[in-house]
Amino acid sequence: MKEQTVLHIASRMRDFSDPVDVSQIPYEECDGFYSVWKITDARGSYLLKRTASETELAIYRKLRNRIDALPTFYGATEYRGKPYLLLEFVEGHNLMHATRNDLGRVLDAMIRMQDRFWGSRQRVGEPFSAALQSCLNRKAYLSETVLIDAFTRFEAMYRTLPCTLCHNDFLPFNVIVGTERTAFIDWEYGGILPYPAMLARLLAHTSEHGETPFFMTQQDRDFAIETYYDRLIHKKGISRADYLAAMNAFLFYESLEWVYVYRKYNKPPDALYDFALRQSHDFAEKV
Numbered sequence: 001m002k003e004q005t006v007l008h009i010a011s012r013m014r015d016f017s018d019p020v021d022v023s024q025i026p027y028e029e030c031d032g033f034y035s036v037w038k039i040t041d042a043r044g045s046y047l048l049k050r051t052a053s054e055t056e057l058a059i060y061r062k063l064r065n066r067i068d069a070l071p072t073f074y075g076a077t078e079y080r081g082k083p084y085l086l087l088e089f090v091e092g093h094n095l096m097h098a099t100r101n102d103l104g105r106v107l108d109a110m111i112r113m114q115d116r117f118w119g120s121r122q123r124v125g126e127p128f129s130a131a132l133q134s135c136l137n138r139k140a141y142l143s144e145t146v147l148i149d150a151f152t153r154f155e156a157m158y159r160t161l162p163c164t165l166c167h168n169d170f171l172p173f174n175v176i177v178g179t180e181r182t183a184f185i186d187w188e189y190g191g192i193l194p195y196p197a198m199l200a201r202l203l204a205h206t207s208e209h210g211e212t213p214f215f216m217t218q219q220d221r222d223f224a225i226e227t228y229y230d231r232l233i234h235k236k237g238i239s240r241a242d243y244l245a246a247m248n249a250f251l252f253y254e255s256l257e258w259v260y261v262y263r264k265y266n267k268p269p270d271a272l273y274d275f276a277l278r279q280s281h282d283f284a285e286k287v
Helices: 003-010 054-062 100-117 128-141 145-160 196-204 218-231 240-255 257-264 271-284
Strands: 021-026 033-041 044-050 073-079 082-088 163-167 175-178 182-184 190-194
Touching (some): 003 073, 054 190, 100 163, 100 175, 100 196, 100 218, 128 190, 128 257, 163 196, 190 196, 196 218, 196 240, 218 240, 240 257, 257 271
Antiparallel strands (some): 021 033, 033 044, 073 082, 163 190
């Protein structure tokens, strides 16, 4: 999309002063560009994002500037039938190569947010039933008894665990650790969901030795699990044993993602598939 068109759309939601710089944001994991543009003028930097997600638009409208983990929302508009959001550009780096300091800041922001929405009955983002159905889609691609049994136990927990606000695609490139604040971006999936969903997704897709695109040491994963319990979950009256059982169930579910994708699309197994399948069996034994 041409620079003039980007500015035309963004200017419906905010005025910009000359000079203005516009650049498209490249993909993190491969060649190409997101439908996202950074716009910078004398007053600051902003993001114009074309979204295909009604959930993302609903979350920004519902939570408009109420929690510090979301970028500031300046408004939304349509252009040629497509919805666009204008958001604050948070300067910083993602968590694709996690350090303990960065992980601590992410946990701080997540715990503040989830504490505020713990047990909320608000309708925020995707309905619980839709999120659950998305989870259940994976079960059809399991053939191993140990995995099916573990999935059944996971489903029972999903239906009964306490809920809070969760970013439901909380991968390391959807976190920005800035110089002044930490922000969670790309809210295409999210809502009032079982509390382990957010942290489990972040941790399950990391590895120490390059098996996945995201790096995190085992020590830092353990640190995250313990910190989350000590600073939030135990204050909600949940025992450590019940918490660890829930976390293992959700880590198991997240470990199935690549198993599901490879089997659904008949992709030939490779190192990533083998790693995910091993992980799913390891977590299944703990559920």
